[in-house]
Every structure is written in structure tokens, then in C-alpha cells.
Amino acid sequence: MPAPAEPRRGRPGYDQAGVLAVAVAAFNEHGYDATSISVLADRLGISKSAIYHHFASKEQMLDRALGEALDELEGVIDEADASGGRAIDRLEQVLRGATRVLVDKLPYVTLLLRVRGNTEVERRALGRRRAFDRRVTDLVSEAQSERALRTDIDASVVSRLAFGMINSIVEWYRPGGREDADRLADDVIAIALDGLRMPTSNRVEELLG
Amino acid sequence: MPAPAEPRRGRPGYDQAGVLAVAVAAFNEHGYDATSISVLADRLGISKSAIYHHFASKEQMLDRALGEALDELEGVIDEADASGGRAIDRLEQVLRGATRVLVDKLPYVTLLLRVRGNTEVERRALGRRRAFDRRVTDLVSEAQSERALRTDIDASVVSRLAFGMINSIVEWYRPGGREDADRLADDVIAIALDGLRMPTSNRVEELLG
Structure with missing residues (x-):
């Protein structure tokens, strides 16, 4: 049969x-x-x-779509945690991985970033976003304790500004443009960790103290 | 009478x-x-x-509200231009001034950042935003030509990522919080220009080449 x-x-x-x-x-x-x-x-x-x-419903679609973005972002931070090593290296891995997720899952992350918490599904997604943010902030704190990151900026402000930069990519990135995900991740890391200013011999001397 | x-x-x-x-x-x-x-x-x-x-109309309100934000932002860049001096200093002035406008005019800038161009008023506002972005990009290019900023990142990507960081402030800033406008502007400048990484003697030596 x-x-x-x-x-x-x-x-x-x-x-x-x-x-x-x-x-x-x-x-x-x-x-x-x-x-x-x-x-x-x-x-x-x-x-x-x-x-x-x-x-089953439009809400189930939303739930699945937000999950697509959140699962990937949480995966990035899980993987970094599992890799062990210095917090600064794990943070770099998270910034790089998150940039890549943004580019790879652009429409799903765009949707996630617009969620305002009007329904149970949206509130659950916001809760997962907040938990993600807390884990990034903890990583920044840890890297500050390692004396690998400057300590004069509040860890939660660092994590918000760094992700502000990353999340803004959804506003202007178009697939097939001049920048691919890896290049963009390099740019984000370069700006966030090393800054835009060209080191002058002046400044290097000042740093050497 | x-x-x-x-x-x-x-x-x-x-x-x-x-x-x-x-x-x-x-x-x-x-x-x-x-x-x-x-x-x-x-x-x-x-x-x-x-x-x-x-x-006269709801649209006139929108026009006036978007103008509140745009006038201030354009004022910041006009003032920096008028001050003369090195492009890197003018850029720093623009990043600092824009952060202050965001905090001072939070609801107006929030509205501006949500404009999608559905009406003539919105398209005009988007046009002014784009002109502002171009002026910032030109300033970045000029600072790169001065060899004051690293040249390995495209000027328009630099200006987009830096303003991504600044604009993200509307998502989480609440007046009366721990950070005031000046402190936040210092943080933005510190991250964008000098980066988060603590200079190690290792790295300083590498920079001294």
C-alpha cells in the first residue's frame, strides 16, 4: 500500500x-x-x-521571521562565548558576526529593528533583543576589565553606539553594492576598535607617555 | 482708536x-x-x-517639524565650514554638534529619521538630508586628503557609519538619563575618531613603525 x-x-x-x-x-x-x-x-x-x-496566522509568520534574525544573532554570541579566549577577541568576533548577519538576513533584521512591542510576539522578540544587548554589554565590561578597551565610556553606551553603527547598515546597504559583508565588517571593526584618526607621531609619543 | x-x-x-x-x-x-x-x-x-x-494643514505641521531638525543640523555644518581650519577639526565639530542637536531636538530628529518620502514635504526633507550627508562625506574626504583620517575606508561609508552611531541615539536616549549631551558627544568622538581599543605598548611600537 x-x-x-x-x-x-x-x-x-x-x-x-x-x-x-x-x-x-x-x-x-x-x-x-x-x-x-x-x-x-x-x-x-x-x-x-x-x-x-x-x-497558521500572520502572527506566526512574524514570529518565524523575527526568529530568523534573532537565532542568527544569538548564534554569533554563543559561538564567540564557546571560542573562549580574551573578551576583546570575542567582542570583535561578535561585531564581525553581527555585521555579517545584518547583510545576509537584511530583510529579517530590518523587520526586527522596527518591532515596537505591540503584541505578545513582538514583546518576546524585544525581550530577546534586550538579552542580546545585555550579553554584548557584559562582553564590553569584561574587555574593559582586561584593560583591552578604554574604560572611560560606560559599557552599555559602548554597546549601544557600536550596535547603532551596525544596525544603521539596514538603512543604506543594498546587496550587490561596492561593499560586501566581509569588507563592511572590517570597516565596522576598524572604526569601533581603532578609530578613524590617523596616528600622528605626536599622538604616539603622547600614548607612550 | x-x-x-x-x-x-x-x-x-x-x-x-x-x-x-x-x-x-x-x-x-x-x-x-x-x-x-x-x-x-x-x-x-x-x-x-x-x-x-x-x-494651515497637518502637512504644514510636518514641514515645520522636519525643518526644526534640519535647520539645526545644517546650522552645525555651516558653522563648522565658517570656522575654517583643518577638515578633521571641522568634522569633529560636526559630529559633536549633530549629537547635541539629536539630544536637544530629540522628538524632531526622531520624526525626521522616520521619513520615507511618501509626500512632497517628505521628499523635500529627504533631499535636505541627502545634501547634509554629502557635505559630511566631503568633509571626511578632505580630512582623508589631509592624511588626518585613515584612507582605507570609503568616505561615504565612514560618514554613514558615524551617523548611524549618532542617529541610533534616538532609539535609546531618554532626557535626564546618566549621559548628558556633552558627555554623549565626547563618547561619540572618542569611539569614531580614536576607537575603543586601549593602546598597548605593543601597538604603539607598531604604529611608530
Whole structure:
């Protein structure tokens, strides 16, 4: 006896990830609230019920989409933690990894950064963002204790300003532009850790004290 | 014969600037499109026609509010240009001044940063933002030519990342917090120009080459 066929999931060409990608693009363009399942069905050229084969609700789509970004970002910091070594090196790994996630998952991170906490799903995502921020701040504190980072700036301000720089990438980065993810990560690390100023012999002498 | 009285402008306690401040808070909280003149009248406790004494339309309010932020930001760069001197010093002045404008005009800059260009007023504001960005990029290029700033990062990427850091302040800064505008400006300058890494004797030797 043949095994029962898998239920058909949407039109050929759209798997769950494909439906989600189109939904995220629409959420970013028109806003989550303003995007109905009917609008998505039109955009995908499939029926509403075909969408419901993939997702129970619009909120489940949002949850999955925010998870795409958050899972990756948390993965970056988990990996850095697991690598051990000096906090400054782990911090560099996190800044570099987060920049790469931003570029690789641009629409998902864009959506995440716009979440304001209006629903339970959004509040959960905000909670995960805050936990991520706390872990970065702890890493900065640790690197300050190691005397690897300057200690005259509050660790939470450092982590906010550094991620302000990284997150701003969603505002202007366009795939296929002059900068790829690795180059951009180098730029972020160079500015955040070493600064833009060209060291003058003057300043080096001052540093040598 | 007594001079004709000035027309009453709204309820005592609300001059034009007061009406605008309440409107900007509402636009930031609920979105510009979602905020009607009726909603504003309720919030202000005055009639719609009292609002129309001050502003011809909601769009005029938006125009004025975006102008508040843009005038100040352009003022910062005009002043730096007028001061002459090295490009690196003018750039430092612009980064510091822009951080101060962000803190002083927080709700107005928040509104400006959310503008997406859906109307003529918004497109004009975006045009002014782009012109501002170009002037900052030119200043970075000039400082690179002076050999005062590292030249291995594209000037437009530098200006975008630096302003990404500054603009992110609207996301988390709350007036009356631990950091005041001057302290925050010092932090931004310190990170952007000199970086977070503590110079080690190792590195100083490497810099001395």
C-alpha cells in the first residue's frame, strides 16, 4: 500500500521559506499591520488557504521571521562565548558576526529593528533583543576589565553606539553594492576598535607617555 | 482708536511651538498618517479650528517639524565650514554638534529619521538630508586628503557609519538619563575618531613603525 501523500503545500515554487520571504518584504514595505493575508495572497499569486497550509496566522509568520534574525544573532554570541579566549577577541568576533548577519538576513533584521512591542510576539522578540544587548554589554565590561578597551565610556553606551553603527547598515546597504559583508565588517571593526584618526607621531609619543 | 487685537491663537498656554511639540509627540507615537487633526485637538484640549489658527494643514505641521531638525543640523555644518581650519577639526565639530542637536531636538530628529518620502514635504526633507550627508562625506574626504583620517575606508561609508552611531541615539536616549549631551558627544568622538581599543605598548611600537 502506498504511503499517504504529503499534503500539497502551496503552489509549486513556494515552499514555506519562499512564502516567508515575500511576506517579510511586504511587511517592510507597507508595515506589518497594513499587510493582510489577502494582500500576501495577491503578491504570491496563490490562494489564502495555500498560505494557511504554511502558516497558521500572520502572527506566526512574524514570529518565524523575527526568529530568523534573532537565532542568527544569538548564534554569533554563543559561538564567540564557546571560542573562549580574551573578551576583546570575542567582542570583535561578535561585531564581525553581527555585521555579517545584518547583510545576509537584511530583510529579517530590518523587520526586527522596527518591532515596537505591540503584541505578545513582538514583546518576546524585544525581550530577546534586550538579552542580546545585555550579553554584548557584559562582553564590553569584561574587555574593559582586561584593560583591552578604554574604560572611560560606560559599557552599555559602548554597546549601544557600536550596535547603532551596525544596525544603521539596514538603512543604506543594498546587496550587490561596492561593499560586501566581509569588507563592511572590517570597516565596522576598524572604526569601533581603532578609530578613524590617523596616528600622528605626536599622538604616539603622547600614548607612550 | 485702539489697534485691532491680534487674533486669538488657540487656548492660552498653547502657542504655535506648543501645538507643534504635542503634534510631533503624537506623530512619533502613532505615526504621522494615523494621527488626524481631530486626534490632535483631543490631545491638546482645543478645537480643530484653534489648531487651524496656527497651521494651515497637518502637512504644514510636518514641514515645520522636519525643518526644526534640519535647520539645526545644517546650522552645525555651516558653522563648522565658517570656522575654517583643518577638515578633521571641522568634522569633529560636526559630529559633536549633530549629537547635541539629536539630544536637544530629540522628538524632531526622531520624526525626521522616520521619513520615507511618501509626500512632497517628505521628499523635500529627504533631499535636505541627502545634501547634509554629502557635505559630511566631503568633509571626511578632505580630512582623508589631509592624511588626518585613515584612507582605507570609503568616505561615504565612514560618514554613514558615524551617523548611524549618532542617529541610533534616538532609539535609546531618554532626557535626564546618566549621559548628558556633552558627555554623549565626547563618547561619540572618542569611539569614531580614536576607537575603543586601549593602546598597548605593543601597538604603539607598531604604529611608530
